[in-house]
Amino acid sequence: MPFPLPATVFLHPNGEMDGRTRRYQKRFNDLAGLFLDEEAFRTVAAERGDVVAYQVDEYRPSDRAGDVIFGTSTLEPGRIGEEFLFTRGHIHALGDRPEIYLCQSGRGVMLMELEDGTIRAEEMTPGKLVYVAPFWIHRSVNVGDEPLVTLFCYPADAGQDYGIIERAGGMAALIVPDGADGWKQVPNPRYRPRSAAGAA
Ligand SMILES: [Fe+2]
Secondary structure (H helix, E strand, O other): OOOOOOOOOEEOOOOOEEOOOEEEEEEHHHHOOOOOOHHHHHHHHHHHOOOEEEEEEEEOOOOOOOOEEEEEEEEOOOEEOOEEOEOOOEEOOOOOOOEEEEEEEOOEEEEEEOOOOOEEEEEEOOOOEEEEOOOOEEEEEEOOOOOEEEEEEEEOOOOOEOHHHHOOOOOOEEEEEOOOOOEEEEEOOOOOOHHHHOOO
């Protein structure tokens, strides 16, 4: 068979993707250590530890350079202490690989950060597409009251490095309510600049 085969998938409004090659789920218990308010996290985990916090359905034709991986991410609404619920986040292992996220439903923020701590937070509403440029760490945040469903696509050889966030004590900004039904970013008090930590 000399050529890869075309394929189709079907995206349900709730984020489920028929024809996916893989699904992975993160439950609240899997998110231990990511949120500033550890006591609030323990309370949530005690009640909903086995509940799915977010789910990714993807179609991965191959890992070959030049190919693409695409799929959907569905992130539940909620808060842990002051912070809105978010995905673990990562930088691509091949740092120069970009990604796009198209918001399908819900209301979210794409929180992005360069290794030096520079932050960009872009609101996501249905129809809005965020281009996550190369070398930006990225994490989705649900700032609404319904599931945040996004469609993503990125180069198949990109890979993910999750440790870059962990090593810095989280991302430089937290996304919290602004007191007026919206959101704002505030500095993360646990953040350790990567240059000072000697971690890159
Ligand atoms: Fe990514």
